[in-house]
Amino acid sequence: MNAISLNNNERIVFSSIPVLSYDQFMEQNLVLLENDSCHCISYFGFHFDGKIRLVCCIADDTQNSILVSSAVTLKDECLPSFTAHQQAFHAFEREISENMGIGYTDHPWLKPVRYPANRADRKLVIGNYPFYSIDSDELHEVGVGPVHAGVIEPGHFRFICNGEQILHLEIQLGYQHRGIESLFLEKKNLLQKVILAESIAGDTVAGHTTAFVNLWESLCNYKAGKDLQSDRTIALEIERIAVHTGDLAALSNDIAYQPGSAVFGRLRTPLINHFQLWCGNRLAKGLIRPAGTHFPYTGQLADQFLRMLESWEPDFNEMWNVFHKLPGVMGRLEKTGILSNEQVRQIGAVGITARSCNLGRDIRSSHPHDYYSQINHQSVMKRHGDVYSRAQIRREEIRQSLGYLRQLVNDLPVREPYKLLQLQPEPGSFAISLVESWRGEICHCAVTDKNGELMIYKVKDPSFHNWMALALAVRNNEISDFPVCNKSFNLSYCGHDL
Amino acid sequence: MFDHLKIIIHQGKQYIPDVTTAVVPGIFRGRPVISSEISDWKALAEICPTGAITSAPVSIDLGRCLFCGECAFLFPDRIRFTTDYKLACNVREDLIILSGEDKPVELRPEFIRKEISGLYGRSLKLRQVSAGGDNSCELELNACGNVNFDMGRFGIEFVASPRHADGIVITGPVTENMAGPLQICYDAVPEPRLIILAGTDAISGGIFDGAPALNRSFLSKYQIDLYVPGNPVHPLTFINGVLELIKKRKKND
Numbered sequence: 001m002n003a004i005s006l007n008n009n010e011r012i013v014f015s016s017i018p019v020l021s022y023d024q025f026m027e028q029n030l031v032l033l034e035n036d037s038c039h040c041i042s043y044f045g046f047h048f049d050g051k052i053r054l055v056c057c058i059a060d061d062t063q064n065s066i067l068v069s070s071a072v073t074l075k076d077e078c079l080p081s082f083t084a085h086q087q088a089f090h091a092f093e094r095e096i097s098e099n100m101g102i103g104y105t106d107h108p109w110l111k112p113v114r115y116p117a118n119r120a121d122r123k124l125v126i127g128n129y130p131f132y133s134i135d136s137d138e139l140h141e142v143g144v145g146p147v148h149a150g151v152i153e154p155g156h157f158r159f160i161c162n163g164e165q166i167l168h169l170e171i172q173l174g175y176q177h178r179g180i181e182s183l184f185l186e187k188k189n190l191l192q193k194v195i196l197a198e199s200i201a202g203d204t205v206a207g208h209t210t211a212f213v214n215l216w217e218s219l220c221n222y223k224a225g226k227d228l229q230s231d232r233t234i235a236l237e238i239e240r241i242a243v244h245t246g247d248l249a250a251l252s253n254d255i256a257y258q259p260g261s262a263v264f265g266r267l268r269t270p271l272i273n274h275f276q277l278w279c280g281n282r283l284a285k286g287l288i289r290p291a292g293t294h295f296p297y298t299g300q301l302a303d304q305f306l307r308m309l310e311s312w313e314p315d316f317n318e319m320w321n322v323f324h325k326l327p328g329v330m331g332r333l334e335k336t337g338i339l340s341n342e343q344v345r346q347i348g349a350v351g352i353t354a355r356s357c358n359l360g361r362d363i364r365s366s367h368p369h370d371y372y373s374q375i376n377h378q379s380v381m382k383r384h385g386d387v388y389s390r391a392q393i394r395r396e397e398i399r400q401s402l403g404y405l406r407q408l409v410n411d412l413p414v415r416e417p418y419k420l421l422q423l424q425p426e427p428g429s430f431a432i433s434l435v436e437s438w439r440g441e442i443c444h445c446a447v448t449d450k451n452g453e454l455m456i457y458k459v460k461d462p463s464f465h466n467w468m469a470l471a472l473a474v475r476n477n478e479i480s481d482f483p484v485c486n487k488s489f490n491l492s493y494c495g496h497d498l
Numbered sequence: 499m500f501d502h503l504k505i506i507i508h509q510g511k512q513y514i515p516d517v518t519t520a521v522v523p524g525i526f527r528g529r530p531v532i533s534s535e536i537s538d539w540k541a542l543a544e545i546c547p548t549g550a551i552t553s554a555p556v557s558i559d560l561g562r563c564l565f566c567g568e569c570a571f572l573f574p575d576r577i578r579f580t581t582d583y584k585l586a587c588n589v590r591e592d593l594i595i596l597s598g599e600d601k602p603v604e605l606r607p608e609f610i611r612k613e614i615s616g617l618y619g620r621s622l623k624l625r626q627v628s629a630g631g632d633n634s635c636e637l638e639l640n641a642c643g644n645v646n647f648d649m650g651r652f653g654i655e656f657v658a659s660p661r662h663a664d665g666i667v668i669t670g671p672v673t674e675n676m677a678g679p680l681q682i683c684y685d686a687v688p689e690p691r692l693i694i695l696a697g698t699d700a701i702s703g704g705i706f707d708g709a710p711a712l713n714r715s716f717l718s719k720y721q722i723d724l725y726v727p728g729n730p731v732h733p734l735t736f737i738n739g740v741l742e743l744i745k746k747r748k749k750n751d
Contacts, residue, residue, distance in 0.1 A: 114675075115675055116711070117674065117709075117710045117711035118710070126675045127678050146676065146679045147625075147627055147660075147679055147683050149658035149659070150640075150656075150658070151626045151628075151636050151639050151640045151656050152628065152633075152636060153628045153631065153633055153636060154627075154628055154629070154676060154679065174675050175629075175630075175673065175675045175676045175679065176628070176630050176631075176670070176673060176675075176676070177630075177673055177674075177675055177711050178630050178671060178673055178706050178709060178711050178712070179706075179709045179710060179711035182709075182710075183705075183706070183709060187705075189547060191545070191547045191566070191568060192547045192705060195547050195564060195566060195705050196705060199632045199699075199704075199705060199706075200632065201632055201633060202631075202632035202633040202634025202635070202636075202637065202730060203633045203634070203637060205634070246637075259502055259505060259506075262509075262644075262645045263505060263509060265644045265645065266509070266512045266644060266645045266646055269641075269644070269646050273523055273524070276522070276523060276524050276525070276526060277523060277524030277525070278524075279525070280524070280525040280526050280527045280565075280567065280579075281527070281565070281729075282638070282730075282732070283634050283637065283638075283730060285564075285565075285566070285634070285729060285730075286527075286565070286566050286567060294567070294571055315508065315509070318504070318505060318508060319505060321501075322501045322502065322505060492633065493633070494630070494631070494632045494633055497675075
């Protein structure tokens with residue numbers, strides 16, 4: 001094994017990452033992925049010394065470590081693909097090809113990922129994408145998007161159907177691409193970078209901002225105090241409960257169950273209003289900052305939170321207990337949108353999607369950060385892989401997170417005085433920051449140049465892995481069940497498109 | 499059925515009785531008030547991540563402001579974000595808050611199109627287009643229709659098709675990849691049609707202003723009927739802005 005092993009949020013010298021020949025690089029990472037406890041958290045290419053450097057990061061969940069290796073290649077090179085052997089690499093290799101202009105000899109489907117502004121081939125335009133089609137008199141196609149029926153983000157779904165039954169779904173994204181990764185390098189002011197992190201996905205502000213600040217602090221050799229760690233963990237868990245509750249409302253809405261939609265929907269309000277009490281923004285923008293905070297979590301906030309839960313929890317339980325016993329609800333959720341354990345392993349799914357198929361991907365237990373190392377988190381797992389499993393995970397994670405939050409707010413650490421330090425990253429460094437957001441694993445990673453400026457900043461939202469899960473889950477379902485399948489994953493468009 | 503009745507009784511009334519006078523809980527960064535005594539405006543302008551602060555006279559452009567509040571942390575006795583959530587207006591310049599001023603942001607009736615009150619005063623259907631929005635404004639626009647804010651009571655709703663809509667609500671800085679679909683969606687709305695920009699990203703591009711992945715040419719082609727600032731927009735900001743738009747100019751005015 002010729003890879004460097006590091007921990008979540010550990011800074012290493014970039015030149016200490018072994019550079020292998022491409023063949024060796026490929027073989028080593030493919031062998032690693034044969035082990036069930038390993039999965040690829042990031043694989044990317046960037047321009048370095050006039051060539052292209054490929055960096056592959058594999059997380060080992062049982063060893064709590066991340067194995068990083070690299071190789072050098074050139075633009076217009078045509079390489080054998082990892083994907084031909086391990087499908088989990090498919091999106092990463094498509095991204096490398098799209099951004100760097102590298103070709104692959106045996107990649108099964110080198111479909112564009114997001115048509116970024118800095119793509120290698122400017123001639124390719126998102127509006128001209130040739131969707132997969134089947135020449136048949138019996139089958140028909142249904143095109144949906146990019147503008148959808150609801151107030152949601154844009155993406156195009158192209159179904160091939162046999163009557164009401166979906167045979168195939170192809171998803172094309174990229175409409176939301178704003179160039180976040182390039183802007184991280186261009187915006188020199190630290191506050192601008194934090195605001196960029198807050199804007200990656202507005203439904204995961206705490207998740208992405210925590211990933212950024214943890215990464216930034218690692219690059220600067222700064223260790224956040226217990227108080228900041230506690231704040232960030234509280235924010236992540238409130239975000240998890242709020243979005244999960246909102247998702248149960250949206251699932252109810254998609255099966256036309258009005259009481260669930262109204263009650264779960266209104267139960268989300270006091271949770272996000274708690275963010276407003278805390279930091280003046282319902283979605284926690286402005287809350288998390290590197291090496292300090294404007295908004296320490298106080299005992300007064302803790303009291304308000306616990307008081308709110310006194311009525312919130314009985315209301316939630318009452319609604320859930322009716323919801324999951326109704327035949328009309330269960331008939332729509334059970335055995336709908338099924339994924340198998342084998343499928344989620346193959347595509348490298350993470351988060352709720354993986355856990356609904358008994359695949360234990362959870363950064364809170366495998367690579368704990370902030371307060372999670374003291375919580376001894378046990379992931380909520382389900383086996384059936386259907387929409388109901390994903391709903392149940394939400395319900396049980398809400399219960400679990402409320403427990404963590406009670407523990408955290410009842411035992412707030414002593415605060416240290418902060419005045420938002422302006423830190424400078426160490427030159428020639430590399431670090432990875434993993435965070436388990438409500439949706440799943442977020443991975444940010446960065447390399448700094450000899451002046452300590454960012455040379456590459458990579459963001460990976462869990463949706464990057466999981467969109468393929470949706471495409472597989474809807475096969476052989478009725479097209480009328482597509483909305484409820486889609487909502488059960490609740491994937492991010494902007495987090496994917498960046 | 500009895501279980502559902504129990505839930506209805508336990509939930510009681512959840513709606514905000516009067517959305518025009520409701521008070522937002524806790525801290526909220528709404529309309530700023532700037533003291534006219536600021537001398538070190540340079541430090542102030544430098545800290546602003548989007549260049550929303552300018553000098554002579556010192557002002558904050560709410561169309562560029564991301565409401566991060568960093569300026570108020572730097573000069574706590576000179577800049578104060580009030581909890582006034584009524585931030586929407588129909589003239590772009592009115593979003594610029596000058597130092598020494600403490601007056602509400604309002605729509606100017608003379609610039610509201612004549613036909614709006616007559617046609618849409620009691621029913622306004624909107625098609626939302628997210629064009630690079632980060633899903634925060636989208637979540638808040640959805641929240642406008644939930645049982646708490648209940649925008650539907652005023653006849654204001656989001657609809658599934660542009661064919662059923664009276665106007666579009668744009669969120670996000672308008673990406674190159676969404677520029678085409680946005681135009682198609684707008685063209686599909688029957689005339690007369692409104693354009694509402696929701697959120698700082700839509701109004702000015704926000705933190706993404708000038709990024710090569712954007713194409714904001716659509717916005718310079720048409721009259722904008724309503725600017726609703728925020729990062730994201732608060733549901734009360736949106737609802738009050740739209741209510742003013744459809745009610746403020748009387749039918750035969």
